[in-house]
Amino acid sequence: MAEDERLVKKIAAKSEDFSRWYLEIIRRAELADYAPMKGMMVIRPDGYSIWENIQRLLDGRIKDSGHVNAYFPLFIPESFLRKEMEHLKGFAPEVAWVTHGGQEELEERLAVRPTSEAVIGSMYAKWIHSYRDLPVLINQWANIVRWEKVTRPFLRTTEFLWQEGHTAHETFDQAQDETIKILYLYKEFVESELAIPVVEGRKTPREKFAGAMETYAIEALMSDGKALQMGTSHNLGQHFSKVFDIRFEDREQKRQYVWQTSWGVSTRLIGALVMTHGDDSGLRFPPQVAPVQIVIVPISIGNWKENVLPVAVSVEKDLRRAGWRVRLDAREEFTPGWKFSEWEMRGVPLRIEIGPRDVKENRAVLVRRDVRKKDSVDLGELISRVKGTLREIQASLFDQALRFQRENTRTVSDYDEFKEVIESKRGFISCGWCGDESCEARIKEETMATVRVIPLKRDREDIGPCVCCRKPGRESALFARAY
Amino acid sequence: MAEDERLVKKIAAKSEDFSRWYLEIIRRAELADYAPMKGMMVIRPDGYSIWENIQRLLDGRIKDSGHVNAYFPLFIPESFLRKEMEHLKGFAPEVAWVTHGGQEELEERLAVRPTSEAVIGSMYAKWIHSYRDLPVLINQWANIVRWEKVTRPFLRTTEFLWQEGHTAHETFDQAQDETIKILYLYKEFVESELAIPVVEGRKTPREKFAGAMETYAIEALMSDGKALQMGTSHNLGQHFSKVFDIRFEDREQKRQYVWQTSWGVSTRLIGALVMTHGDDSGLRFPPQVAPVQIVIVPISIGNWKENVLPVAVSVEKDLRRAGWRVRLDAREEFTPGWKFSEWEMRGVPLRIEIGPRDVKENRAVLVRRDVRKKDSVDLGELISRVKGTLREIQASLFDQALRFQRENTRTVSDYDEFKEVIESKRGFISCGWCGDESCEARIKEETMATVRVIPLKRDREDIGPCVCCRKPGRESALFARAY
Numbered sequence: 001m002a003e004d005e006r007l008v009k010k011i012a013a014k015s016e017d018f019s020r021w022y023l024e025i026i027r028r029a030e031l032a033d034y035a036p037m038k039g040m041m042v043i044r045p046d047g048y049s050i051w052e053n054i055q056r057l058l059d060g061r062i063k064d065s066g067h068v069n070a071y072f073p074l075f076i077p078e079s080f081l082r083k084e085m086e087h088l089k090g091f092a093p094e095v096a097w098v099t100h101g102g103q104e105e106l107e108e109r110l111a112v113r114p115t116s117e118a119v120i121g122s123m124y125a126k127w128i129h130s131y132r133d134l135p136v137l138i139n140q141w142a143n144i145v146r147w148e149k150v151t152r153p154f155l156r157t158t159e160f161l162w163q164e165g166h167t168a169h170e171t172f173d174q175a176q177d178e179t180i181k182i183l184y185l186y187k188e189f190v191e192s193e194l195a196i197p198v199v200e201g202r203k204t205p206r207e208k209f210a211g212a213m214e215t216y217a218i219e220a221l222m223s224d225g226k227a228l229q230m231g232t233s234h235n236l237g238q239h240f241s242k243v244f245d246i247r248f249e250d251r252e253q254k255r256q257y258v259w260q261t262s263w264g265v266s267t268r269l270i271g272a273l274v275m276t277h278g279d280d281s282g283l284r285f286p287p288q289v290a291p292v293q294i295v296i297v298p299i300s301i302g303n304w305k306e307n308v309l310p311v312a313v314s315v316e317k318d319l320r321r322a323g324w325r326v327r328l329d330a331r332e333e334f335t336p337g338w339k340f341s342e343w344e345m346r347g348v349p350l351r352i353e354i355g356p357r358d359v360k361e362n363r364a365v366l367v368r369r370d371v372r373k374k375d376s377v378d379l380g381e382l383i384s385r386v387k388g389t390l391r392e393i394q395a396s397l398f399d400q401a402l403r404f405q406r407e408n409t410r411t412v413s414d415y416d417e418f419k420e421v422i423e424s425k426r427g428f429i430s431c432g433w434c435g436d437e438s439c440e441a442r443i444k445e446e447t448m449a450t451v452r453v454i455p456l457k458r459d460r461e462d463i464g465p466c467v468c469c470r471k472p473g474r475e476s477a478l479f480a481r482a483y
Numbered sequence: 484m485a486e487d488e489r490l491v492k493k494i495a496a497k498s499e500d501f502s503r504w505y506l507e508i509i510r511r512a513e514l515a516d517y518a519p520m521k522g523m524m525v526i527r528p529d530g531y532s533i534w535e536n537i538q539r540l541l542d543g544r545i546k547d548s549g550h551v552n553a554y555f556p557l558f559i560p561e562s563f564l565r566k567e568m569e570h571l572k573g574f575a576p577e578v579a580w581v582t583h584g585g586q587e588e589l590e591e592r593l594a595v596r597p598t599s600e601a602v603i604g605s606m607y608a609k610w611i612h613s614y615r616d617l618p619v620l621i622n623q624w625a626n627i628v629r630w631e632k633v634t635r636p637f638l639r640t641t642e643f644l645w646q647e648g649h650t651a652h653e654t655f656d657q658a659q660d661e662t663i664k665i666l667y668l669y670k671e672f673v674e675s676e677l678a679i680p681v682v683e684g685r686k687t688p689r690e691k692f693a694g695a696m697e698t699y700a701i702e703a704l705m706s707d708g709k710a711l712q713m714g715t716s717h718n719l720g721q722h723f724s725k726v727f728d729i730r731f732e733d734r735e736q737k738r739q740y741v742w743q744t745s746w747g748v749s750t751r752l753i754g755a756l757v758m759t760h761g762d763d764s765g766l767r768f769p770p771q772v773a774p775v776q777i778v779i780v781p782i783s784i785g786n787w788k789e790n791v792l793p794v795a796v797s798v799e800k801d802l803r804r805a806g807w808r809v810r811l812d813a814r815e816e817f818t819p820g821w822k823f824s825e826w827e828m829r830g831v832p833l834r835i836e837i838g839p840r841d842v843k844e845n846r847a848v849l850v851r852r853d854v855r856k857k858d859s860v861d862l863g864e865l866i867s868r869v870k871g872t873l874r875e876i877q878a879s880l881f882d883q884a885l886r887f888q889r890e891n892t893r894t895v896s897d898y899d900e901f902k903e904v905i906e907s908k909r910g911f912i913s914c915g916w917c918g919d920e921s922c923e924a925r926i927k928e929e930t931m932a933t934v935r936v937i938p939l940k941r942d943r944e945d946i947g948p949c950v951c952c953r954k955p956g957r958e959s960a961l962f963a964r965a966y
Contacts, residue, residue, distance in 0.1 A: 123516065
């Protein structure tokens with residue numbers, strides 16, 4: 001059909017030019033658009049709807065684990081960032097500075113929030129006095145600005161949206177428990193709701209957050225074989241509490257510095273959804289976070305507006321009442337075939353087709369986006385069949401992604417093999433590493449691969465010699481080229 | 484009891500020093516705190532929880548009326564604001580300017596979003612081509628920066644949170660319908676959920692939004708007799724569409740400029756809750772938006788931890804399962820009396836006291852925050868009694884505020900009476916106005932009162948002569964001193 005061809009032609013094939021496909025599909029599916037300011041984007045309603053679903057599902061988990069939300073200022077005085085030089089050095093190249101308010105030049109420049117450890121630390125110093133005030137378990141949903149040189153929608157933009165948790169505890173152990181608890185909360189959330197399998201682990205000192213004692217992360221493999229950092233959880237130790245003088249009287253009436261953590265995920269997750277699940281026909285969204293879960297397309301032949309449309313409208317009402325996000329596409333200016341490929345491109349997990357014959361037989365056709373399987377269903381059991389099918393789609397997208405991740409995680413034992421794999425196949429490479437930053441730096445320079453994480457659940461016995469220098473391995477590291 | 488006295492002493496009495504009371508209660512009840520940057524505040528968890536409730540309840544209404552959410556950039560190039568001089572002039576004194584990104588000075592200054600008409604207009608010009616693309620009904624939840632000279636937490640701060648709707652339509656009438664529909668959506672929301680009665684009406688040209696054809700607002704009366712603008716809805720006409728060239732092909736294939744609206748409410752509503760419902764004992768929150776709806780205080784005498792606490796825990800569980808926001812205050816370091824006044828101060832609508840005798844009789848005592856009425860209730864009917872009582876509290880707070888508003892809305896017929904009322908009683912003053920800006924300006928200068936709105940539902944026949952110049956009245960205006 002002519003319309004379908006026209007549609008397909010507009011977009012690069014994912015399998016041929018992944019990078020162009022990513023940029024084109026995001027705009028074509030109206031998830032985001034370029035803003036008139038370099039490096040900034042507009043998150044359009046369908047893209048933002050995914051973010052709202054992420055917020056709702058993640059916020060529930062954050063609250064159920066005892067955290068509360070708050071809101072801290074967008075502007076942070078330069079002197080606050082300066083208090084912690086390691087932190088400042090980490091962020092200075094990326095800070096947007098406000099220098100004027102109205103007509104006046106400010107006495108002190110204000111950083112537009114690149115992250116909130118400094119301003120939140122200064123408030124915690126006012127609020128925390130005794131061990132009875134601990135733990136403080138606060139999360140914030142906010143916008144963040146980092147002056148990035150190379151940008152890509154959702155993955156790296158001058159402004160992005162995120163949540164940042166900031167907690168304070170009596171002991172190191174409690175802070176460490178929180179750090180790991182959140183890491184696994186993120187893993188469970190991303191795997192169940194976004195259907196993206198991740199590897200959890202510790203970052204190397206070179207890759208950790210500026211000011212953190214230890215950074216943990218979850219990493220996923222995109223379908224071009226590059227890794228994407230999906231979320232981070234930092235044990236900050238007493239680093240910021242010493243800088244911002246956050247002290248409490250402990251159970252023995254001694255003044256102690258609190259132990260802190262911070263952790264976050266961002267709108268980058270939307271980019272991960274696109275890159276993990278998309279195919280040559282466009283997007284494929286997991287039902288849990290899809291902006292539209294079900295699209296109903298009435299087959300517009302004959303007097304469809306009299307005999308088909310009313311059934312479609314009533315099906316829409318039923319599905320909506322059952323709690324799903326449904327769209328009925330009753331537009332007259334497009335053919336059913338055009339609509340099929342349009343909604344496939346937009347990643348709607350389930351399509352329901354209703355034609356004159358279906359109406360006569362009191363049936364409808366369910367078409368899965370993920371495997372394109374068609375099923376004729378009696379309208380009487382539509383709700384339960386839709387429920388089951390959406391659950392199957394969610395599980396099947398995860399399984400596909402997990403299979404891809406496993407097939408593209410390779411254990412190598414020498415550097416030649418490492419280079420060969422990274423060049424020809426990409427993916428995750430698991431190997432021994434001496435723990436020395438010079439080897440890490442050399443590998444990055446020669447192969448563009450970095451240590452994504454030291455996975456948490458690896459048997460210590462298995463560590464081979466360092467893939468680079470052949471000295472005894474200290475860590476079993478997971479390398480990849482990354483976004 | 485000594486603790487209660489200590490607590491009460493800490494805060495100014497509302498009836499004696501309203502302004503000091505407002506600032507003190509907000510910090511004492513931990514709704515907000517001053518940030519280390521002038522004019523900025525931190526919204527603490529209890530304050531933010533109110534905002535989350537407002538968001539949830541208002542967002543539902545916004546979506547049910549056909550709008551979708553999106554997210555537009557925080558930074559707006561100066562040239563975009565300059566495109567519309569009236570708009571720029573309106574906001575220029577209040578704009579925070581970003582001049583540097585990282586180490587580099589920017590070629591063009593970026594405004595930190597004082598409102599988003601300009602950036603959204605530039606995107607609509609890209610997205611809207613045909614009447615089939617209309618209406619565009621987009622809302623955004625975002626942070627806003629305005630460089631204010633005099634600030635007050637929630638009411639006027641350098642940064643605040645809001646929602647801003649931006650719609651585009653085929654005709655003037657459709658834009659006008661949307662403007663009024665949103666005005667009444669706001670009114671219904673504020674009255675039902677915040678229990679604050681408002682007057683809806685049109686702003687004078689002097690008070691309207693920079694760039695709007697017509698601004699409508701809802702105004703409430705705070706308990707010190709000053710008015711507070713609670714929300715605005717603007718009919719923008721074709722003003723911005725001409726500036727940003729937002730055109731569409733209409734049903735007759737002619738190119739037309741779209742008709743636009745914009746509308747918003749902000750975290751200022753939290754200040755309105757404090758000022759409308761508070762009393763000398765502290766805050767009184769309407770149950771619909773209260774951070775905590777019910778506090779359970781076990782009476783800690785004898786071996787209460789064995790016989791009372793388990794009942795309190797089970798009551799908490801039941802109430803939480805029923806969907807309420809509940810806190811059980813089982814702290815040992817405070818007496819029940821201290822806790823009573825603490826939670827009264829924090830505005831929790833309903834307190835449940837459970838003592839040893841209550842446990843024996845399978846009962847609990849419900850205490851309403853609004854009228855301090857006590858009721859002994861059988862635990863078997865607790866859920867239904869709590870439900871009914873919370874509903875009564877919500878209604879009674881609205882009724883009290885409405886009575887106050889009515890008692891403090893006075894019709895005056897001459898300027899002496901106007902001055903006398905505004906000086907001695909404040910409140911709303913209803914009177915005739917010639918419609919001339921010079922009278923409006925003179926009244927403001929001499930009395931500090933401004934036209935809050937020209938109420939929508941007034942019988943045109945009733946207009947008296949202008950209160951100021953005695954010429955025939957053109958409008959029946961509602962004046963007040965305002966925040």
